[in-house]
Amino acid sequence: MSFLWFTEDGEKRCANTWRAEGAIGVVACVHGMGGAGEQFAPLPEMVKGFSFYALDLRGQGRDPVVSRRGLALNVEWQMRDIAAFLKAVRQAHPDEPLYLMGESMGSLLVASYAAGGDRGAELGLSGVILSAPVVALIRAVPKPVRLILRTLGKMFPNYRLSPNRFVNGNTTAPPITRDRAYQDSLKEKTHYISNFSLGFLVELGALIDGSKAIAKKIKLPTLVLAAGQDCYVRIDQVESWFHQITSENKTLRVYPDAYHLLWHDWDKNLVGEDISKWLSQER
Secondary structure (H helix, E strand, C coil): EEEECCCCCCEEEEEECCCCCCCCCEEEEECCCCCHHHHHCCHHHHHEEEEEEEECCCCCCCCCHHHHHCCCHHHHHHHHHHHHHHHHHHHHHHCEEEEEEEEEEEHHHHHHHHHHCCHHCCCCHHHHHHECCCCCCCCCCCCCHHHHHHHHHHHHHHHHCCHHHHCCCCCCCCCCCHHHHHHHHHCCCCCCCCCCCCCHHHHHHHHCCCCCHHHHCCCCCCCEECCCCCCCCHHHHHHCCCCCCCCCCCCEECCCCCCCCCCCCHHHHHHHHHHHHHHHHHC
């Protein structure tokens, strides 16, 4: 089922939605880099009693403006889009508790939104869920290389390359789930983007670098989900970032054997149970 909403600059969008009859709460979802809203589809079956809405991000593979896909992250516009999306969801559900959830890069965007203070208060957000937040990289980019990349990003912002080079040094996709059939299917998805612009990757790097400052501004109830076998970020990096969150009501759940895409991995039922318990406690 789809949900019609409009961006601040007047673009018509259709979000994915899974409405629960007699819902006791609503979860608005933000996907990660190269992803799409449809990837939240397993959660409504695991988290009973909650309606889910998932937008397709500007600049990603379902952006109706094809020329923007993989070209720019533009965090400012992402914040505006998330705000407009949440406003539309709130209008559809004026009375239920409303939560904002992100996955991977989407978790960084959700954290940035939550760090805005008044933004969450205006719509009465009850809390945020951050799944596999990429708050650092296992394979750290050396400072001299980062400086070179920032310079090249200004000179050739539209030059494209595979983000996998920053993960494993080549263009081969790293394992992001133990469900091999699902991982193999991702390349066939219409939202799949193999290469992103240098400008996009530099912006994403800046967002990751600023994630600790963002954490210190999060005051909403927060649930962080972390995968022990994540190919992008180590558990200790997530734990260190989690401790920077200033909210007095925060919870960290770690799945030692899990891969990056938590609800598309073998521990998905446990992940669903933990999300359900947290949401029920926060209502």
